[in-house]
Amino acid sequence: MFSFTEENYLKSIVQLTVFEEGVDEVGVNRLAVYLDVKPATVTDMVKKLKAKGLINYQRYGKVSLTEEGRLIGLRVVRKHRLWETFLHDKLKFNWDQIHEIAEQLEHVNSSELTNRLDAFLGFPEFDPHGDAIPRADGSITMPYRKLLNEAVPDQLYRIIAVSDNSNEFLRLFDEMGLNINDEVQMLVRNDYDGLLHILFNGKERTISPKFAENIYVVCAKCGKAKACNCN
């Protein structure tokens, strides 16, 4: 149906719009960096995808998904996250090993397979990194969340996801003793260098803003990310 490469472009656009940035269009350079290819390559590919009716685009403009492109991209993300869940839950891989393998598995083409895998895993809603798994019809439950970096002092949060899937980040996360669903409290933010002092599992730790901005949290009491009236 669609090539390995085309699928990767659509998946990346989904990731950069629907998921990461909360906007609905993305520039050619941003895409090139994300896909680790040169901008010239993206320009070519983007013309091809437009010709196929999968994206909206015009010379020197930004790229956004058409309805069809969005569905295909979401389907790849769905497969990726289901396979990650399989690798983690069934094959007992550490969560810092699963991303690269899922990059390959996500391109296996068989909706029957995807749906049976989904059932085999018990229709999970979130993958091991806490990210929402799109459903077969392309719908997603986007949890209302904020970055730990944006936490306000004294409020109690619950970690629900991480946004960096690199081995380095995930290993550091593990080594600190953190886990998805842990409760964490931000004590003080250092205005000079942005370091955060946090409290979790009775331990007090100092973390960098770079680390904190890859951790998603919700209010531990009401589950909402917005400043709430819980405390």
Next chain:
Amino acid sequence: MFSFTEENYLKSIVQLTVFEEGVDEVGVNRLAVYLDVKPATVTDMVKKLKAKGLINYQRYGKVSLTEEGRLIGLRVVRKHRLWETFLHDKLKFNWDQIHEIAEQLEHVNSSELTNRLDAFLGFPEFDPHGDAIPRADGSITMPYRKLLNEAVPDQLYRIIAVSDNSNEFLRLFDEMGLNINDEVQMLVRNDYDGLLHILFNGKERTISPKFAENIYVVCAKCGKAKACNCN
């Protein structure tokens, strides 16, 4: 490491030598038919694989595997058969649906994944079609077997494998009520057109030689394929 395509060539050579024909070399045309490409394409690829030290070959000669090529090809077959087992045993696919999906899964590159999958499945020795699954070190248990087509009258056989993975064959096999491990007896072979009359599960059926030559059997009593002294 090796491209999708290179892996497919090596896998096919393994299949046509180690498994199907019991010889150790294969011609360019035979390979071209098997891979569904033109002979000219095979000639090119074969030069490339020779340059990489994966096969033995010279102009106008036949192709055979080097030790390294054999290992890589067997690794692909191993992955294919493990995935088929997964699809059948865990995801409950019918055995006529699994081949095409496994064709895609077999190219996922991660020995860690392959070995964990192997363990998850309980280290199976045979896939759902009854074919031996090569082990991680490249060793294989080749069962001593013969084709149902070559069965002698009155002896009792046990079906251990099939050699045609096409949907048409497998569906017919199912519809007749046959199963791997069923016991079957050849009653009469019609000398004129080769039709076979067989008996299994108390049913008597007439089958074509084309059908019978895709079914592997062993002696039901001693497990050996050779004419034995059991009866």
Next chain:
DNA sequence: TCGCAGCGTTAGATTGATCTAACAAAAGCC
């Protein structure tokens, strides 16, 4: 033993995905 059918090769073209280098447009800044 010789000719021809079948097997295998070569040359040249195509397609998809990528690159580099040079250029063009848009955005940002004073």
Next chain:
DNA sequence: GGCTTTTGTTAGATCAATCTAACGCTGCGA
């Protein structure tokens, strides 16, 4: 508003895998 930086495009090349068409070997059978 004009200069500079950032962003994006174009042209032309490369590489892998494939094709077609034409040609070169080889071995079997008469």
